[in-house]
Amino acid sequence: MTNSISRSIPVALTIAGSDSGGGAGIQADLRTFAFHCVHGTSAITCVTAQNTLGVTRVDALPVEAVIAQIEAVRSDIGVQAAKTGMLLNPSIIAAVAQQVKDYPFANLVVDPVMVSRTGAQLIDDEAIAILREQLIPQATLVTPNRYEAQILSGLLIQSLDDMRAAAQRIYQQVGVPILIKGGGLSGAARGVDIWFDGKRYETLKTTTVETPHTHGTGCTLAAAIAAQLALGQDLFPAIQLAKTYVTQALQHALALGQGTGPVGHFFPLLLHEE
Numbered sequence: 001m002t003n004s005i006s007r008s009i010p011v012a013l014t015i016a017g018s019d020s021g022g023g024a025g026i027q028a029d030l031r032t033f034a035f036h037c038v039h040g041t042s043a044i045t046c047v048t049a050q051n052t053l054g055v056t057r058v059d060a061l062p063v064e065a066v067i068a069q070i071e072a073v074r075s076d077i078g079v080q081a082a083k084t085g086m087l088l089n090p091s092i093i094a095a096v097a098q099q100v101k102d103y104p105f106a107n108l109v110v111d112p113v114m115v116s117r118t119g120a121q122l123i124d125d126e127a128i129a130i131l132r133e134q135l136i137p138q139a140t141l142v143t144p145n146r147y148e149a150q151i152l153s154g155l156l157i158q159s160l161d162d163m164r165a166a167a168q169r170i171y172q173q174v175g176v177p178i179l180i181k182g183g184g185l186s187g188a189a190r191g192v193d194i195w196f197d198g199k200r201y202e203t204l205k206t207t208t209v210e211t212p213h214t215h216g217t218g219c220t221l222a223a224a225i226a227a228q229l230a231l232g233q234d235l236f237p238a239i240q241l242a243k244t245y246v247t248q249a250l251q252h253a254l255a256l257g258q259g260t261g262p263v264g265h266f267f268p269l270l271l272h273e274e
């Protein structure tokens with residue numbers, strides 16, 4: 001007689017960087033997958049020394065190590081949805097794009113990590129070109145923030161109308177659905193996102209959460225969308241559910257460190273303490 005229970009469970013894969021501070025990157029993605037009862041797997045692209053004050057060092061993994069991780073997961077465990085985050089350099093981006101071309105994922109959310117919320121460019125121009133030309137066109141959804149959307153569209157973004165114009169411009173270039181995130185806007189537009197799939201626009205609105213602790217919101221949103229897709233949701237409902245999750249996580253953000261703390265991924269477990 002056995003008392004063990006084995007079950008099947010959807011699987012999601014994150015291809016992203018490690019954040020030693022635990023707020024963004026692989027750490028945020030795996031926590032988000034677990035929250036959604038999706039088995040999280042990972043291919044680490046780089047290791048950042050990072051805390052709530054910023055990044056002090058980044059070490060890239062060899063391209064072969066990144067691809068070997070993806071192959072190990074794909075060939076044995078299987079992946080219902082994948083997401084990419086910080087891919088760092090041109091060779092990693094090109095190799096991941098080729099891998100996705102050779103072995104397409106059923107669902108692929110590309111968070112085109114290029115510019116931090118503060119506007120600092122994180123990857124060089126060659127890397128941006130490869131991301132735009134080789135990886136983004138293969139995505140189910142691309143999720144740029146305000147600054148990334150400015151780079152991809154060539155348009156200045158200061159309002160929701162600017163976001164709509166940028167979404168249309170990016171769609172013309174890459175031909176995949178776009179969600180432009182409004183965390184970097186100011187006033188009432190902060191936290192409003194714009195979606196465009198080539199036919200219709202939707203405005204995703206929640207109340208702005210007044211917290212300085214917003215580290216990891218972008219990773220968390222993309223990972224939550226991937227988790228919902230792994231669970232079988234259609235794309236737009238997956239985005240709506242993920243937006244609700246990131247808002248709740250922001251409402252339970254963690255005041256850690258001396259700078260920008262992370263969102264509270266496991267907020268239901270914190271509720272008994274409030």
Ligand SMILES: Nc1ncnc2c1ncn2[C@@H]1O[C@H](COP(=O)(O)OP(=O)(O)OP(=O)(O)O)[C@@H](O)[C@H]1O
Nearest residue numbers: 117145181182183184191192208209216217218219
């Ligand atoms: N203060 C806020 N209140 C409500 N929603 C927010 C707030 N800040 C960000 N969001 C939401 O969080 C999600 C991530 O958006 P954001 O623009 O912060 O992405 P990002 O710049 O990639 O994130 P990161 O800060 O992790 O780099 C979006 O749905 C955005 O609307």
Ligand SMILES: Cc1ncc(COP(=O)(O)O)c(N)n1
Nearest residue numbers: 017024025086216217218219
């Ligand atoms: C390893 C890593 N990946 C991504 C981000 C951006 O995170 P976010 O945009 O969610 O703050 C980060 N700070 N570190």
